[in-house]
Amino acid sequence: QVKLVESGGGLVQAGGSLRLSCAASGGTFTYYGMAWFRQAPGQEREFVSAISRSGTNARYANSVKDRFTISRDNAQNTTYLQMNSLKPEDTAVYYCAVDFAALFLSTQSSDYDDWGQGTQVTVSS
Secondary structure, three states: OOEEEEEOOEEEEOOOOEEEEEEEEOOOHHHOEEEEEEEOOOOOOEEEEEEOOOOOOEEEOOOOOOOEEEEEEOOOOEEEEEEOOOOHHHOEEEEEEEEOOOOOOOOOHHHOOEEOOOEEEEEEO
């Protein structure tokens, strides 16, 4: 089992930026695919971005493409989500997730094995 701890959420005005971090412990980080999902009140959890084990490949939801960037530092066992040009519709709890198989950059939450507790991002208009 891998423990994931997110940080970096907060309140920001529209057009602003935030960087989320996800620190992993308890496993071999370089073996795993990582992803970010988000869930707004009353809505289902949705895919945001995923990154391969090496960090070479990434996938983004259309709604965040060209605004968000996922990255990872395997030496620090940490995954990041840089969020720029934030919009009120980006308001949600953001969750980090790990894919032990790391076979592909899945957009399905059911393909992920462990989750963090989430960090709140609120974008004001």
